[in-house]
Amino acid sequence: MAHCEQPTFEPENFFSGRCILVNGPVIVGAGPSGLAVGAGLRQQGVPFVILERANCIASLWQNRTYDRLKLHLPKQFCQLPHVTFPQNFPKYPSKGQFIEYLETYARMFDINPRFDESVQTAKYDQTCGLWRVKTVNGSDGSSVEYISRWLVVASGENAEKVVPEFEGLxxxxxxxxxxxxxxxxxxxxSGKRVLVVGCGNSGMEVALDLCHHDAAPSMVVRSSVHVLPREILGKSTFELGVRLMKWNMPIWVVDKILLLAARFVLGNIERYGLKRPSVGPLQLKKTKGKTPVLDIGTLSKIKTGEIKIVPAIRRFFNGGVEFINGEKLEIDSVILATGYCSNVPSWLKEGELFSEEGFADGWKGKSGIYAVGFSRRGISGASEDAIRVAQDIGKIWQKETRQKNQCFMTIF
Known part of the structure; x- marks a missing residue:
């Protein structure tokens, strides 16, 4: 076995040094994915360290979401492994209720992330057979290197905001x-003319919220989009899709059924400037990661003209915007609902498990690297990944622990 120089530590304070040897996996990210992995490992007695660049768990939910946000899917599809939502929570929990659930979850499994630790690089050391994860503390600028046999990437698909360039903006x-x-x-x-750039779930909900506060929103729709009712005959559209898939129906057949149901409930949305993609909603989500919009009232505002649909942007000027069709619109504010992206390529120095865009090809790679929350299947997909990862690491851990104990008994 190759020799690797071991770091030194102060016995009275294990984490005070600049180099920390982690007796278990390093988990990057303290969102739902990271917490789910931590819970699975805790149940098996496997030690771990969670690194989080923000100052709290689930920072996307706590710091970067609008007040009126609710879960788009029924709560049973958004719960983490081993713990269900409280029975008194509504079918679609609010942002505050979901954060409360996550904080309770972390306390139940005694999960204590190391906050304000921003990962700068993570590289596998072939000589030592270990991962070297370097961080910078956001509070004092200090640098720490964590050394571990396993690396779990759980920083999420939505780590960084996407801000496109527009002429004149x-x-x-x-x-x-x-x-x-x-x-x-x-x-x-209130009373302002607002341009919302983007027609995904965030753009649709922001535009609706603006209407509720007496603003005059216009929403840029530059490409096709699938809009589905959140419920069909009182049942979740997502749940309907899941059940049909469990009957081994081809995905294109399920898409056809969902689109027919959507046409029945919502009518022909293309007459309002919302063109549907040629690929079905589930197939598009699977192949491109593009989530269909689940309508919670925005479409009715579009139909009445309270939310105006406008085409792609050509340029901005003082006090307004010009679209590609030559029309101009006077506006007071712009809200960019242009989405998010993964930041994994900026710090992970590994080219097998993750693509250049920061998506993972599966949940497990070589040399002890794992991915949780990159399957483009939401929280339910992340939970499934977390269970697999925790069990995989746990099996190795338990096996090696038994071997060490047998060796100890043989010696003595």
Whole structure:
């Protein structure tokens, strides 16, 4: 076995040094994915360290979501392994209720992430057969290197906001510009003409919230989008799709059924400027990671004209915007509901498990690396990945622990 120089530690404070040997896996990210892995490992007695760049768990939910947000799917599809939602929670828990659930979950499994630790690089050391994870503390700027046999990437598909470049937006437009991750409520936009750039779930809900606060929103729809009712005849559309898939129906058949049901409930949405993609909603989610919009009332506002649909942007100017069809619109503010992306390629120095875009090809790679929450299947998919990862590491851990104990008994 190759020799690797071991770091030194102060016995009275294991974490005080600049180099820390972790007796178990390093988990990057303290969102739902990281917490789920930690819970599975805790149940098996496997020690671990969770590194989180923010100052709290589930920072995306706590710091970068709007106030009116609720889970888009029924709670049974959004719970983490081993713990269900409280019975008194509604079918679609609010943002605050979901955060409460996650905080309770962390306490139940005694999960204590190391906050303000931003991972700069993670590289597998072939000589030592270990992962070297370097971080910078956001509070004091100190640097620490964590050394571990296993690395679990659980930082999520939505780690960084996407901010596209538009001609004139920075140079000429004199109104307020913000990303959806910074938007909390439409209260400060009352009476304002607001351009919402993006028609995904965030864009649709932000536009609806603006309507509720007496703003005048216009929403940019530059490409096709699937809009589905959140429920069909009182049943979750997502749940209907899941049940049909369990009957071994081809995905294209399930898509056809969902689209027929959507047409029945919502009508022909293309007459309002919302063109559907040629690929079905589930197939599009599986292949491109593009989530269909689950309508919670936005479409009715579009139909009445309270939310105006506009085409792609050509340029911005002082006090307004010009679209590709030549039309111009005077606006006061811009909200960029342009989505998020993975930041894994910026710090992970490994090219097998993750693509250049930061998506994982499976949940397990070589040399002890794992991915949780990159399957494009939401929280339920992340929970399934977390169970697999925790069990895989746990089996190795238990086997090696038994071998060490047998060796100890033989010697003595």
């Amino acid at each position: 920075k140079e000429l437009f004199n109104g307020n510009v913000t990303h959806a991750c910074e938007y909390k409520s439409g209260e400060s936009y």
